[in-house]
Amino acid sequence: MISPFNVVILAAGRGTRMMSDLPKVLHPLAGRPMLAHLLDTARSLDPLQICVVYGYGGEQVPQAIGGTDITWVLQAEQHGTGHAVQQVLPYLAGSGVTLILYGDVPLTTADTMRALTAVAVQDKLALLTVNMDDPSGYGRIVRDACGKVLAIVEHKDADAQTRTITEVNTGLMALPTHRLAGWLSRLSNDNAQGEYYLTDIIAMAVADGVAVQTCQPAHHREILGVNSKAQLAQLERLHQHEVANRLMMQGVTLLDPARLDVRGSLHCGRDVMIDVGCVFEGRVELGNNVSVGAHCVLQNVRIGAGTQIAAFSHLVDATVGTDNHIGPFTRLRPGTVLAADVHVGNFVEIKNSQVDDGSKINHLSYVGDSTVGKQVNIGAGTITCNYDGANKHRTVIEDNAFIGSDTQLVAPVTVGKGATIGAGSTITRDAPAGELTLSRSKQLTITGWQRPVKKSKG
Ligand code: UD1
Ligand code: CA
Numbered sequence: 030m031i032s033p034f035n036v037v038i039l040a041a042g043r044g045t046r047m048m049s050d051l052p053k054v055l056h057p058l059a060g061r062p063m064l065a066h067l068l069d070t071a072r073s074l075d076p077l078q079i080c081v082v083y084g085y086g087g088e089q090v091p092q093a094i095g096g097t098d099i100t101w102v103l104q105a106e107q108h109g110t111g112h113a114v115q116q117v118l119p120y121l122a123g124s125g126v127t128l129i130l131y132g133d134v135p136l137t138t139a140d141t142m143r144a145l146t147a148v149a150v151q152d153k154l155a156l157l158t159v160n161m162d163d164p165s166g167y168g169r170i171v172r173d174a175c176g177k178v179l180a181i182v183e184h185k186d187a188d189a190q191t192r193t194i195t196e197v198n199t200g201l202m203a204l205p206t207h208r209l210a211g212w213l214s215r216l217s218n219d220n221a222q223g224e225y226y227l228t229d230i231i232a233m234a235v236a237d238g239v240a241v242q243t244c245q246p247a248h249h250r251e252i253l254g255v256n257s258k259a260q261l262a263q264l265e266r267l268h269q270h271e272v273a274n275r276l277m278m279q280g281v282t283l284l285d286p287a288r289l290d291v292r293g294s295l296h297c298g299r300d301v302m303i304d305v306g307c308v309f310e311g312r313v314e315l316g317n318n319v320s321v322g323a324h325c326v327l328q329n330v331r332i333g334a335g336t337q338i339a340a341f342s343h344l345v346d347a348t349v350g351t352d353n354h355i356g357p358f359t360r361l362r363p364g365t366v367l368a369a370d371v372h373v374g375n376f377v378e379i380k381n382s383q384v385d386d387g388s389k390i391n392h393l394s395y396v397g398d399s400t401v402g403k404q405v406n407i408g409a410g411t412i413t414c415n416y417d418g419a420n421k422h423r424t425v426i427e428d429n430a431f432i433g434s435d436t437q438l439v440a441p442v443t444v445g446k447g448a449t450i451g452a453g454s455t456i457t458r459d460a461p462a463g464e465l466t467l468s469r470s471k472q473l474t475i476t477g478w479q480r481p482v483k484k485s486k487g
Contacts (some may be wrong), residue, residue, distance in 0.1 A: 033077040033125035034146055035206060039113045040064055040132030041084030041104040046257045047168065054132040055093050055354065056261055059268055060292025060310060063135035063255060064094055071130065072098070073139050074146075080120050082113045109224030111216040120214060121206055126150055128203045129227070135252045136268060137201060138278065144244045151201035153240045154231065156181075157201040159209030159252055167197035168228050178241040181228035185221035196243075199230060199252040199317070208239065215316070276303075298334060322356060330361075333369070347379075350386075368403075385428070398423040408434035408452065415440045 044053025054064035064081070071079055083090040084104040087100070091101045092466070104116045114129065121127060126149040128142055141157065148155035156178065158170050168181040169191050181198045182191050212230040220226060234241055246252055250267040253260070266287075272295075273286035281297045283289055288305040293307045298317035306324040313327050316334035323340045332338065332349045339356035346363035349355065354372045364381030371384050374391035382399040390396060392409035398421050399413050411432050413424040422440035426432065430444045433452030443452060443459045450460060451467025460466035 033122050034074070035121050035127040036071045036074070036076045036079045036130060037080045037114060037117050037121075037127055038064070038067060038071070038079065038130045038132050040080045040090065041107050041109060041113055042133065043085040043107070044133065044256065047255075048258070052083075052090050055086070055090060056255065058135055058255075058261065058265055059272075059290075060092060063264075064090070064132045066135040067130060067132060067137065068094070068096065068099070068138050070137065070142065071128075074142055077125065077435045078120070078123055080117045082116055084113075084351050095368065108218065109222070110227035111213060111225035111229060114209070114227055115213050115216075115225070118210055119209065121209070123207055123258045125206055126203055127206045127209060129201065131200050131254060133256070134200065134252060134254045136248075136253065136264060138247065141201075141251055142203075143246070145201065146205035148242045148244065149205055152205050153242050154205075154208075154230070154234045155203040156241060156243045157199045157246060157252065158196050158243045159199055159245060159249070160195045162195070163191070164195050164197045168200075168226075169194040169200060170196040172196075177235075178231065178243060179235055180232040181226075183220065183222070183226060183228060187269075199246070200251070202227075202255075204230075204234075205239075208234070208237070211393075260328070293328075306342070316351065325356070396424075398422065399426065402428035402430065402446070404428060405430045405432070407432045408436065410435040411438070411439045412436070413440060421441075433467070 032234045040054045042053060047053050047056060055062045058066055070336060072348050078100055079098060080100040080102050082102050082104050084107050099215060100120050102120060102199040103114050104113050120343045126146050128146050145155040145157060166184050168183045169187055170178060171180045171182055171191065172178055212233045215233060216229055218225050231241055253264055255261045255264060269290055273283055273289050276297060277283055277286060279297060280299055282302040285305045289303065290308045292325045293309060293311040296314045300318045301315050302320040304321060304323040307321055308326045314331045317334055318335045321338045322366035325338055325342045328345045330344045330347045332478040333351035334349050336349055336353040339480045342356035342359040344361040347361040349367045350369040352370050353367055358375040359373045360378040362380035366383045367378045368384065368386045370387045372389040372391055373379065376393045377390050378395050380397040382396050382400040382401065387403055388401050388405040390407040394407055394411045396415060397413050397415040405426050414437050415421050415424065424440045425443040427444060427446040430445040431449045433450050433454065436450050437455045439457045442456055445460060445462030447463045448460045449465045450456060451465060451469060454468045
């Protein structure tokens with residue numbers, strides 16, 4: 030990589046059209062502040078330093094982002110992009126190149142950033158430009174008859190002729206750092222917006238004999254800024270589409286790539302199938318041949334090879350082994366660890382529990398703070414009563430135990446190896462291995478009993 034090389038991210042703007050109290054760059058894209066995405070990309074270039082200019086929203090921005098490698102530079106009042114870069118000057122290493130990015134343009138790729146800096150190391154000014162069908166609002170790239178860049182003219186300062194230019198400034202640029210101080214000191218705010226325009230340095234570079242070279246991004250999304258919730262949603266889709274394409278290239282089957290949301294990192298083995306409407310958050314790993322049914326939410330989970338997760342399941346901070354059958358409508362909460370061949374069915378909630386090989390919890394159960402052995406069968410409607418109102422206690426169910434339906438296991442309690450619990454029992458003391466234990470009132474029949482009949486009126 031080119032060194033030394035500074036990254037400056039302008040992020041002081043207010044974002045009025047977001048209609049929000051949250052500073053614009055903190056609005057989430059794929060579950061994380063848009064500024065965090067840009068920082069990830071910038072870091073991947075291994076720059077000497079990253080300076081972020083913040084202002085609107087005050088300390089909220091540095092606090093939300095953190096990052097000990099970032100130099101935070103306050104621009105208390107926003108007097109324009111040139112003014113923003115002026116605030117950074119004292120922090121910049123004088124030699125090498127400075128790359129200027131916008132905090133509200135989150136999808137710029139490392140390749141594009143590299144291309145800009147590669148131009149600037151040749152003592153040139155690199156500008157990222159695009160052609161737009163509707164260039165209104167943007168700074169126009171003014172060239173001479175030979176195509177040489179002369180200046181950028183902001184839309185509000187442009188005459189009718191200049192406004193017909195369709196090549197616009199994306200705002201992203203790279204330049205030799207040692208030139209910056211001189212140019213910035215000559216900026217004035219004598220323009221339509223009364224701001225110090227960073228874009229005025231282009232004409233200064235030309236006057237100083239510094240060549241201005243333009244680069245174009247490989248993808249249009251790289252230059253899209255977020256000014257409104259509608260644009261944020263548009264970028265979210267573009268980003269998700271890109272994630273979906275990457276997954277499909279790795280061989281993942283997505284039944285509809287337009288209906289996938291990855292808010293974190295999703296790592297897939299071979300022949301993984303994902304149905305529509307699934308949300309993946311944090312770090313999610315899916316082993317070979319895993320299938321995820323429609324409308325599942327998986328957050329920080331590891332799923333072993335061959336496991337099938339049926340529709341509408343919600344899994345958080347859990348580890349699922351190989352060849353499990355999960356769902357539909359299963360909820361796995363933090364601390365759940367399922368071994369191999371486990372079946373967890375509809376309306377079953379498991380929390381902070383280990384379930385060993387071959388066990389089945391198929392219907393309508395709550396298993397919390399429990400250790401469940403191998404080949405255990407937990408009948409429909411079984412509840413571990415783990416909480417006494419003050420403390421939580423563990424339930425231990427040993428290998429091959431059979432828990433009859435509608436049982437309450439009042440913790441702390443142990444069900445021994447191979448024990449059977451009769452349906453409808455409330456188990457408050459340990460159930461010995463190999464025996465049938467039940468607590469149930471005796472069934473009785475009252476022969477000849479008559480149902481009351483309705484009195485006839487009048
Ligand atoms: C800027 C460019 C314009 C370009 C357009 C692309 C200038 C003068 N104009 O215009 O040529 O076509 O971007 O979107 O540079 N910011 C600060 N402090 C400030 C002002 C802005 O940090 O005082 C930050 C904003 O948070 C934002 C970025 O700089 O991330 C751009 O600011 P914005 O007001 O959107 O610039 P435009 O007027 O749209
Ligand atoms: Ca803008």
